[in-house]
Amino acid sequence: MSGIFCSLRQLSVTYRRGKNNAAALDGIDLDIAAGERLAIIGESGSGKSTLARALAGLLPEGTKVTGEMLWPALGHPPRPGRDFGFVFQDPGTSLNPVLTIGEQIAEGARRHLGLGWKRASIRAEELLGRVRMPQPDKAMRAFPHQLSGGQRQRVAIAAAIAARPALLIADEATSALDVVVQAEIVRLLDGLVREDGMTLLFITHDIALASGFVDRIAVFRDARLVEAGPVRSVLSAPVSNYTAALIASHRDLATPPLIEELAP
Numbered sequence: 489m490s491g492i493f494c495s496l497r498q499l500s501v502t503y504r505r506g507k508n509n510a511a512a513l514d515g516i517d518l519d520i521a522a523g524e525r526l527a528i529i530g531e532s533g534s535g536k537s538t539l540a541r542a543l544a545g546l547l548p549e550g551t552k553v554t555g556e557m558l559w560p561a562l563g564h565p566p567r568p569g570r571d572f573g574f575v576f577q578d579p580g581t582s583l584n585p586v587l588t589i590g591e592q593i594a595e596g597a598r599r600h601l602g603l604g605w606k607r608a609s610i611r612a613e614e615l616l617g618r619v620r621m622p623q624p625d626k627a628m629r630a631f632p633h634q635l636s637g638g639q640r641q642r643v644a645i646a647a648a649i650a651a652r653p654a655l656l657i658a659d660e661a662t663s664a665l666d667v668v669v670q671a672e673i674v675r676l677l678d679g680l681v682r683e684d685g686m687t688l689l690f691i692t693h694d695i696a697l698a699s700g701f702v703d704r705i706a707v708f709r710d711a712r713l714v715e716a717g718p719v720r721s722v723l724s725a726p727v728s729n730y731t732a733a734l735i736a737s738h739r740d741l742a743t744p745p746l747i748e749e750l751a752p
C-alpha cells in the first residue's frame with residue numbers, strides 16, 4: 489500500500505459531556521502516509537486518544553464531529569479488527585480474563601480472516617512466535633493473569649495484528665511497563681510494522697521514546713495540532729515554543745537519536 493492512508497481536513501470533535509463544551513480536537517489538518525510510523529505526542533488531555541478513537545470510528549454516540557476524514561488507500565473507513573488493530577496501555581482492557589491466550593488471538597483470525605478454529609489456532613501460535621513470546625506452545629494454553637505485564641502486552645499486540653490490519657494504533661502501549669520492557673516492546677512494534685508494511689500510530693506523552701523509531705512526529709496541545717514533521721526536523725528545528733520546551737524537558741531522558749540531535 490502506498491500514498492496517503494488517511495487525510496484529516498479541519499477535523500473537530502466535541503464530546504457531548506465535555507468540559508464546558510470545549511472541543512477535544514479543534515480543526516486538525518493532517519495527512520498520514522501509508523506505511524509510515526507516526527507518533528502522536530502530547531500531554532494528558534491534549535486530544536491524542538480522541539484522535540485515535542475518531543480514526544477508528546469509536547467515538548461515543550452523540551459526539552459532534554465536523555470536518556473530513558478521507559481514506560484514499562483503503563477506499564473506505566477502517567473496519568474494527570479487520571483494517572486496524574488497537575493496543576492500549578493496559579492489556580487488561582483488551583484481553584479477556586476467561587479465555588486462553590490461544591483462544592483470544594485465534595478469535596481475531598477466525599472472525600476476520602474466515603479461518604476455521606484449527607487454522608486460526610496455528611496462526612495464533614505463529615503470531616506468539618512473531619511477538620517473541622517465550623514458549624509459544626505453552627503460552628497458547630495460559631490465561632492472561634499467568635503472564636507478566638510485558639508478556640500480556642505481547643499477547644495484546646499479537647491479537648491486534650491477527651487479522652493483518654493495515655493500521656496499528658498503539659495508545660500509550662508502553663507507558664505502564666518498566667524501561668527495559670518498554671524498549672523491547674517498541675523494538676517489537678517497529679519490526680512488525682516494517683515487516684507487514686502497516687501504518688503505525690504511536691500515541692505517547694514521551695517524545696524521547698517515540699523519536700527513537702518513528703518517521704514523523706505530530707505534536708498536540710489543547711486539542712490543536714501544534715506541528716507535524718519528520719523526527720529530525722521537529723527535533724532540530726521545532727516551529728513551536730511548546731515543542732521546543734517538550735524536547736528540552738526530555739533532555740536527560742533522551743534516547744540516543746535525540747541526544748545526537750540535541751548535541752551542540
Ligand SMILES: Nc1ncnc2c1ncn2[C@@H]1O[C@H](COP(=O)(O)OP(=O)(O)OP(=O)(O)O)[C@@H](O)[C@H]1O
Nearest residue numbers: 503505506512530531532533534535536537538539
Ligand atoms: N468520553 C468522553 N466524554 C467527555 N469528555 C471526554 C471523553 N473522553 C475524553 N474527553 C475529554 O476530551 C479531552 C481530550 O481527551 P483525550 O483522552 O483525547 O486526551 P489524551 O491526550 O489522550 O489524554 P491522556 O494521555 O490522558 O489519555 C479531555 O479534556 C478529556 O477530558
